[in-house]
Amino acid sequence: MRAFLPILIALGFFPTAIGAAEPTPKEAPAPAEQKGSVVRVNSTNQAYDFFRPWSKEAPFSRRGMGVLIDSDKILVTAELVANSDYIELERADGGEKATATVQVIDYEANLATLRSTDPKFLEGMQPLQTTTQVKTGDELEVLQLESNGTPVSTKALVTTIEVGKYALEDSGYLMFRMSCPLQFRENSFTLPIVKENRLAAFLMRFDSRSQTIDAISGPVIEHFLVESQHQPYRGFPRAGLGFSPTRDPQLRRYLKLQDTDGGVYVNQVDQSGPAAKAGVKEGDILVAIDHTQADPDGNYLHPVYGKLSITHLTTTEAYSGQSLMITVIRNGERQQLRVELFRRPVEDYAIEPYTMGKRPRYYILGGLVFQELTRQYLREWGANWLKEAPQRLVYYDRFQSDLFPDRRKIVILTQILPTENTVGYEQLSNLVVKKFNGRKLLNLDDFAEAAKNPIAGYHKIEFEEDPHEIYLDAKQVEEDAAQLQKTYSIPELRHL
Amino acid sequence: MTRRVVLVTFFFMVANAIAQIPKGVEIRKSLVRITTTSQEPDYKVPWNPGSMSVGVGAGFVIDGNRIMTNAHVVSNARFIVVEKEDDPQHYPATVQFIGHDCDLAVLRVLDKGFFQNTRPLTSGGIPAIESPVSVYGYPIGGERLSVTRGIISRIDFQTYTHSGIDSHLAVQIDAAINPGNSGGPVMQEGKVVGVAFQGYSGDVAQNVGYMIPTPVIRRFLKDISNGRYDGYVDLSLTYFKLVNPAERHALGLPDNEQGVMVSSVSSAGCSYGVLQQGDVLLTIDNLPIASDGFVQLDGERVEMPEIVERKFKADKVKLDILRDKKKRTVEMQLTGNWPYLMQANHYDSPPRFVLFGGLVFQPLSKNFMDAYQVEDMRLRYYYNFFVTDEIYKTHPEVIVLSNILPDPVNAYLSDLRFQIVDDINNKKVRTLEDMANAFAQKSDYYLIHFVGSARPAVLERSAVERARDRIIGNYNVQKEQFVEGGLFR
Numbered sequence: 001m002r003a004f005l006p007i008l009i010a011l012g013f014f015p016t017a018i019g020a021a022e023p024t025p026k027e028a029p030a031p032a033e034q035k036g037s038v039v040r041v042n043s044t045n046q047a048y049d050f051f052r053p054w055s056k057e058a059p060f061s062r063r064g065m066g067v068l069i070d071s072d073k074i075l076v077t078a079e080l081v082a083n084s085d086y087i088e089l090e091r092a093d094g095g096e097k098a099t100a101t102v103q104v105i106d107y108e109a110n111l112a113t114l115r116s117t118d119p120k121f122l123e124g125m126q127p128l129q130t131t132t133q134v135k136t137g138d139e140l141e142v143l144q145l146e147s148n149g150t151p152v153s154t155k156a157l158v159t160t161i162e163v164g165k166y167a168l169e170d171s172g173y174l175m176f177r178m179s180c181p182l183q184f185r186e187n188s189f190t191l192p193i194v195k196e197n198r199l200a201a202f203l204m205r206f207d208s209r210s211q212t213i214d215a216i217s218g219p220v221i222e223h224f225l226v227e228s229q230h231q232p233y234r235g236f237p238r239a240g241l242g243f244s245p246t247r248d249p250q251l252r253r254y255l256k257l258q259d260t261d262g263g264v265y266v267n268q269v270d271q272s273g274p275a276a277k278a279g280v281k282e283g284d285i286l287v288a289i290d291h292t293q294a295d296p297d298g299n300y301l302h303p304v305y306g307k308l309s310i311t312h313l314t315t316t317e318a319y320s321g322q323s324l325m326i327t328v329i330r331n332g333e334r335q336q337l338r339v340e341l342f343r344r345p346v347e348d349y350a351i352e353p354y355t356m357g358k359r360p361r362y363y364i365l366g367g368l369v370f371q372e373l374t375r376q377y378l379r380e381w382g383a384n385w386l387k388e389a390p391q392r393l394v395y396y397d398r399f400q401s402d403l404f405p406d407r408r409k410i411v412i413l414t415q416i417l418p419t420e421n422t423v424g425y426e427q428l429s430n431l432v433v434k435k436f437n438g439r440k441l442l443n444l445d446d447f448a449e450a451a452k453n454p455i456a457g458y459h460k461i462e463f464e465e466d467p468h469e470i471y472l473d474a475k476q477v478e479e480d481a482a483q484l485q486k487t488y489s490i491p492e493l494r495h496l
Numbered sequence: 497m498t499r500r501v502v503l504v505t506f507f508f509m510v511a512n513a514i515a516q517i518p519k520g521v522e523i524r525k526s527l528v529r530i531t532t533t534s535q536e537p538d539y540k541v542p543w544n545p546g547s548m549s550v551g552v553g554a555g556f557v558i559d560g561n562r563i564m565t566n567a568h569v570v571s572n573a574r575f576i577v578v579e580k581e582d583d584p585q586h587y588p589a590t591v592q593f594i595g596h597d598c599d600l601a602v603l604r605v606l607d608k609g610f611f612q613n614t615r616p617l618t619s620g621g622i623p624a625i626e627s628p629v630s631v632y633g634y635p636i637g638g639e640r641l642s643v644t645r646g647i648i649s650r651i652d653f654q655t656y657t658h659s660g661i662d663s664h665l666a667v668q669i670d671a672a673i674n675p676g677n678s679g680g681p682v683m684q685e686g687k688v689v690g691v692a693f694q695g696y697s698g699d700v701a702q703n704v705g706y707m708i709p710t711p712v713i714r715r716f717l718k719d720i721s722n723g724r725y726d727g728y729v730d731l732s733l734t735y736f737k738l739v740n741p742a743e744r745h746a747l748g749l750p751d752n753e754q755g756v757m758v759s760s761v762s763s764a765g766c767s768y769g770v771l772q773q774g775d776v777l778l779t780i781d782n783l784p785i786a787s788d789g790f791v792q793l794d795g796e797r798v799e800m801p802e803i804v805e806r807k808f809k810a811d812k813v814k815l816d817i818l819r820d821k822k823k824r825t826v827e828m829q830l831t832g833n834w835p836y837l838m839q840a841n842h843y844d845s846p847p848r849f850v851l852f853g854g855l856v857f858q859p860l861s862k863n864f865m866d867a868y869q870v871e872d873m874r875l876r877y878y879y880n881f882f883v884t885d886e887i888y889k890t891h892p893e894v895i896v897l898s899n900i901l902p903d904p905v906n907a908y909l910s911d912l913r914f915q916i917v918d919d920i921n922n923k924k925v926r927t928l929e930d931m932a933n934a935f936a937q938k939s940d941y942y943l944i945h946f947v948g949s950a951r952p953a954v955l956e957r958s959a960v961e962r963a964r965d966r967i968i969g970n971y972n973v974q975k976e977q978f979v980e981g982g983l984f985r
Contacts, residue, residue, distance in 0.1 A: 244951045248908030254941060254954040268949040282949065386873070395877040402948065424739035458746040465884060466759040467736035468773050471746035 037128040038143060038151065038192060040090035041066040041076050041100070041114065047083045050377040051415070053360035053369075054490050059085060064190035065145065066114060067199055068127045069225065074100065074114040077190040077202055077216065078107050079167050081114065082356050089116055092149045096121070104228040107356055108171040109236055110204060110216055111224045130225065131198035132218035134176060135304060136161055140200055142213070143192045144185045156180035156193060156213055163309040164214065167204065170353050173220045173236070174305070174312055176201045178213040223316050234320035237341035239311075240273015241266050241280055246296045255285060256332050263287035263329060264298040264310075271405045272348065275326070278339040284328040289313045314341065350404035351375060351397045361444045362414075364493040365451060365459065366421035366477035367484055370433065372444050373397070373410035390430040392465070409443035411436075413463070417488050421472055421480060432464040448496055523683070524581035525615040527641060528555040528563050529634050530589070530603075530679065531579070534572040539867035540899065542847035542858065543975040548574070554633035554680030555603065556688065559616045563603040564713070565679030566693050567594050568658040570601050571843040578605060580614065581641060593720040596843055597727050599658040599693055599708060600716045619710045620687030622667070623648050631671045631692050631705075633680030646671025646703070653799060654706060657694050660862060661840040662728065664805060665798075666694075666706045673705035682707045711806065719808055726809040729830035731801065732765020733758055735777065738787045747776055748821035753787045754778060755818065756800070763886055765833040770826050776818040780804075804830060834983045835888040838862070839879070848928055850977045852935045852942075853960040854901040854967045855909065855953075857917065859928050859982065860894035868898065872914040874948055891916070892984035893927045897946075897953075901971045905963035909953050915946035932979045 046059040062081075066074035066089070074089065081087055087100045098121040105112040116122055134140065141153040156178040164175035178193075193201040193215055201215035220236075227233060243264035246252055257263060263285040269276045280286075287293065292300045294310045302308045318324055323340045346352050355376040363370045371377065375397055381389040396403060396410060404410070411433040416422050433441060437460055439450040451459065454474035462469045485493055530553045538544040553569030555578065563578060570576055576589045587610045594601040605611070623629060631644045646669045654666035669682065673692050682690035690707030719725055735756040738744050749755055758775040761767045771777075778784070780803050783791040790797045804813060807830055814827045839862050847864075850857045858864055865879055878887055878894045887894065895917040900906050917925045920934035921943050935942065942960075944953040967973065 242949065244911065245908070248954070250905075250941070250954045250956050250959060251908070251951070253956070254943065265951045267951045391876065391880050395873060395881075398873045399948070421742065423741070424737060424743065456746075458742060460746065466734050467757065468759045469757075470736075470740070471743040473742035473745070476742065 036093070036124065036126040037068050038092055038145070039066050039068065039074060039122075039125075040064075040092060040145060041074065041080060041190075042088040042090060043081045043084045044086040045081070045083045046085050048355075048358070048360050050355075050360050050371075050374070050380045053362040053371060053495070054492065062190075065143065065192055067192045068122060068125050069113070069130070069199075071127050072115060072119070072122060073103065074116070074122075075199075075202075075221070075225070076112050076114060077167075077204060078105050078110045078112045079204075080190045081105065081112050082107065084357070087114060089114070089121065091121075092145050092151060095149060104224075104233050105357075106224055106233070106235055107354055108166065108168060109173060109220055109224050110167045110171075111202070111221065113225075113228055128192075128194070129198045130218060130222055131195055131200050132222060133304065134158060134161070134195060134200050134218060136306065138195065140176075140178065140193050140195045142180060142182060142203060143194060144183075146185060152185070153194075154180055154182050156182075159212075161217070161305040161308070163312050166216070168354055171236075172309075172311065172315075174217040174308070174316055175204075176213075176215040176217045178215060179211060180206075180213050181211055182206055182208075182213070219312075219316050223319070227319060235343035235345075236315050237318060237320045237322075237343050238270075238273065239275045239280075239314040239326075239339060239341070240270035240344070241275040241286075242268030243286060243298055245298065246285065252296075255329075257285060257329065261285070261287055261329065262293050262295045264294055264296065266328070268401075270344075270401050272344060272401075272407060274339045274341050278326065278337045280326065280328060280337055280339070281330070284330050286310075286326060286328050287334070288327040290325050314339075348407060350400045350407050351410060359495055361496055362494065363444055363447055363451070363496070364417070364484070364490065366472045366480065367417040367419035368413055368422065368425070368461070368472070369415045369417065370411055370444065370447055371414045373412050373432075377414070392432065393430060396432075406442075408441070411441045411444055411447055413461070417484065419480060419484055419487070421477055425470055428467070428470070433461060434464050435462040436460070445496055448494065523632050523643075523681075524641065525613065526556045526617045527581060527632050527680070528557065528565075529579045529641075530555050530563075530565055530569055531577045532570050532573045533575040534570075535574050536572055537845075537847050537863070539847045539858070539863050542849040542856070542978065543851070543973050545974075546572075552634055552676050553678040554676070554692075556632075556679075556681045557611065557614045557616045558602075558717075559618075561605070561608065561611045562592065563589065563605065564691065565601055565603060566658070566691060566708075567596050567599045567601045567843075568693075569679045570594065570603065571596070571658075576603065578603065578610070580610070582613070593716075593725045594844070595716050595719070595725050595727060596659050596841070597656070597662040598664060598712050598716050599656050600691065600713065602717075602720065617681055617683075617688045619713060620684060620689045622651065622709050622711065623684050623689045625649070625651065627684065629669055629671065629689060630683045631669070631673050631677060631680060631707075632683065633673070633677035633692060635674035635676035637674065642677075644671040644673065646705075649704075651709070653802075659840040661836060664712050664728075665709050665802065667709045669705050669707060670703045671705060672703065677705075688713075715806060715808075727832055729804060729807055729809055729811065730765060730833045731767050731804055731813070731830075732762040732833040733767045733771060734760045735789060735800075737789055738776065744787075747774075748818065749776060754784055755787060756785055756789050760884070762833055762835065762883065763889060764835050766828050766831045770828045771815075771817065772819070774819070777815055778818060778823075779816040781814055782816075835883050835886075837983050838882050838888075838894075845981050846978055848978050848981060849898075850928060850932050850935065850979065851901075851967075851973060852976075853955045853963060854903040854906045855897055855955075856899035856901070857895050857928070857931055858898040860896055860916075864896070864898070868914075870914055875914050875916065878916060888984070891926060893982060895925055895928060895931050897944075901967055901973075903963050903967050903970070905955065905959045905967075912946065912950055912953055915948075915950045918945045918947045920944050927984060928979050928982060932977055 042063050044061050046056045049057045064080040066076040069075050089098050089100050098116050098118040100114040100116050103113045103115045136158050138158045140156050142156050144152050160177035163172050191203040200218050204216050205214040243266050266284040299307045320342050326337045326339050352374040355374050378385050378389040413431045415429050436450040459472040533550050535546040535548050538546045555563045555565035558564045570591050577586045578589045587605045589603045589605045592602045592604045635642050649670050650668040653663050656662045677692040680692050681688045690709050692707050695705035736759045755776040755778050789800050811830050897915050942955045
């Protein structure tokens with residue numbers, strides 16, 4: 001859950017005392033129509049503890065606001081309900097409560113829809129339409145609720161529209177940056193932002209010092225709502241390539257690019273992504289997507305939002321399942337490649353970039369705890385995990401597409417629960433398993449299989465690094481299993 | 497989590513007036529005050545001569561008209577002055593031998609008259625735990641010779657912070673020792689039993705000082721006796737203690753608490769081709785190796801590497817091993833292990849670099865990492881795992897685009913800072929020399945590829961030539977490259 005910490009901190013430092021704020025001149029009672037479109041959402045969330053994968057961390061609550069869409073769907077940000085155990089809706093007008101469940105959730109786009117378990121609960125409320133017509137300089141309204149349920153709105157000035165980082169470090173989508181003197185009201189984040197009574201954005205981050213808002217933009221909301229009609233939900237597509245600018249005239253001359261060509265240098269192609277499948281190669285110059293030209297910085301002119309990164313075309317303007325024509329210059333010649341867009345599911349990565357609402361996989365053998373490496377595990381080292389977590393594992397995560405093109409999972413010995421079987425191994429932790437009982441591992445299931453076949457009565461575990469090999473007495477491990485489980489109060493010795 | 501504490505060396509950076517000499521202290525015939533003017537290389541501006549500083553340390557006279565002190569007292573020295581207790585004169589001195597891996601140095605004084613009325617000190621053995629010692633030097637807190645007393649607290653392997661990477665025997669004492677004590681003798685019954693050299697700063701631990709014990713001192717003196725310091729040799733392997741019963745049985749060992757397992761063998765060291773991962777080391781020079789890696793030597797339990805610590809370059813070592821459950825005996829000639837020096841502090845040589853088109857290329861090193869505080873993850877990996885993952889096999893020197901002197905010729909390259917050079921004009925770059933040679937080759941353009949997925953950099957020769965004088969002038973560049981030296985040979 002640490003990924004979301006910056007948001008909590010930002011709100012925690014809010015300058016004004018709770019609840020007691022006088023309306024500032026920029027605030028006004030919200031128009032009556034909006035009052036019937038928002039509900040309070042209280043979510044009790046509990047994340048798995050990746051250091052003790054058999055247990056969950058302490059539960060905590062988040063409060064935010066949801067917007068009624070399409071008569072029965074409540075739209076919220078994904079971080080409000082990530083790892084939720086219990087979600088409660090509360091009517092703004094009367095205070096009645098009902099429970100809700102997550103219908104569709106997209107952690108990358110940071111959006112989710114909820115559904116009330118009581119169909120009558122939302123009766124009398126007005127669904128809100130969405131809009132994408134927002135320009136820099138527009139004045140939007142951020143909706144909040146007073147503790148007595150009275151809606152309040154605060155004016156927010158759109159300053160920047162660009163592709164920016166969302167809640168997860170790898171995902172970037174169209175974002176509205178706004179300047180807004182927002183007051184603290186209850187412990188709420190994830191607030192709707194409207195333009196002319198239409199939902200235009202969702203507050204994602206607020207920096208109280210600079211009084212700026214980063215908001216999930218209308219086009220991302222619309223993409224999510226359209227895609228969530230599809231069964232199964234396919235997510236926001238990604239072309240699966242990285243590029244860098246070609247502004248440098250020396251580089252352009254070497255590549256024999258004309259000044260009118262524009263184009264960006266493709267420096268990374270995800271071998272399992274759509275671009276690779278379409279034949280895009282590292283070193284190609286990407287000059288156009290469909291009929292839109294990319295300038296040497298990788299931008300194009302959007303009719304409403306101005307200059308935007310071309311990634312907006314592949315992630316948000318287009319949907320999974322669609323195809324785009326990508327024009328590249330390779331060895332001085334133009335080529336057109338048809339890219340069938342899709343999103344790689346998170347499970348498809350060697351090292352999962354995030355793991356939410358899912359119990360981590362683990363296997364305990366004689367006190368040795370084995371897990372598949374995930375970024376969520378590395379995040380357990382805290383906000384500074386890039387420096388604090390074991391550096392080999394951080395490197396593996398960062399360069400996983402180069403290092404593990406076969407997308408095998410990385411099985412690691414995470415820690416030791418000391419028993420008689422582990423005498424002399426107490427200091428070992430965070431070692432990458434190379435082989436187990438002579439078998440190369442693609443994932444933890446392979447590990448479980450290999451555990452059935454000890455070599456001459458011994459489990460032989462080989463690591464990528466020192467000490468390179470250790471052994472366990474297979475019979476002893478089996479005999480001691482129940483005692484181990486009891487000693488350390490572990491509900492089950494494996495979860496696959 | 498291990499708590500990280502910082503050991504500091506006891507050299508203090510203040511220039512001081514000469515001390516008056518207390519009468520009646522016998523040591524004054526042997527003790528020397530050393531004032532060093534040093535110049536620290538500037539890795540961020542490698543053509544600069546570096547910043548100067550003056551520091552004070554101690555030393556003592558040994559046989560052969562020599563002065564012994566710590567390497568860190570005279571590292572990067574440009575001018576050294578020694579003073580005696582009873583003599584107002586300042587004598588210029590030079591470094592004759594310096595061992596950065598053991599933090600010891602021997603100085604010569606040009607004026608032979610210096611050694612008149614001096615008394616060379618002789619060395620004793622390793623003092624017993626709890627026995628009293630006296631520490632002499634010129635620590636902070638006053639001008640004159642200072643004496644402090646304490647007892648021997650502990651004898652153990654310690655990292656020598658001067659190189660930052662070498663571990664040798666060190667003796668912990670509880671006498672107050674402070675900056676300025678460095679290089680001074682620690683005495684017991686009229687003999688030198690150690691050289692004071694490092695400790696913890698007061699906010700970490702109280703009364704914890706360390707001295708270099710006589711086995712290390714004697715080894716240094718013997719090593720230089722042939723007119724050259726070769727430094728320590730190494731088995732160049734890591735081993736794992738064999739205390740787990742299942743592991744012992746699986747490897748075919750009885751429960752006799754003997755033997756350790758080889759976990760990895762460095763390709764650059766002398767064990768390569770002789771020992772392999774999984775071998776069990778049973779004896780070293782006929783001394784049984786206990787399962788925790790200790791051997792019994794001269795009535796003391798010491799860690800196995802201590803046997804090799806006392807040996808010299810080209811000496812031999814004999815090992816009885818168990819491989820595939822069969823006993824065999826191997827012998828090898830000991831050498832150093834150069835790759836690990838990449839992670840050691842370096843002294844007494846200017847930073848190596850190549851400047852081309854305003855781009856500064858430098859080999860990765862400890863000094864480099866300290867100077868730049870690099871965040872780049874690939875670079876940090878190449879540094880941290882240079883030895884363990886044997887990165888030196890493909891990159892004996894990791895050449896980094898370390899800095900860019902902004903100029904029109906490189907206006908669009910700033911995003912490539914801290915990338916590692918892979919090849920130039922499709923020729924692999926393995927060392928800084930390769931780099932210099934590639935740029936010396938006449939070519940219309942230089943296409944530089946980096947490790948990983950960065951875009952290439954293109955430098956046109958004509959553009960570089962046009963920019964050359966401009967860059968040299970604007971940035972006061974005194975030298976465009978310094979390639980000599982380096983660890984890999």
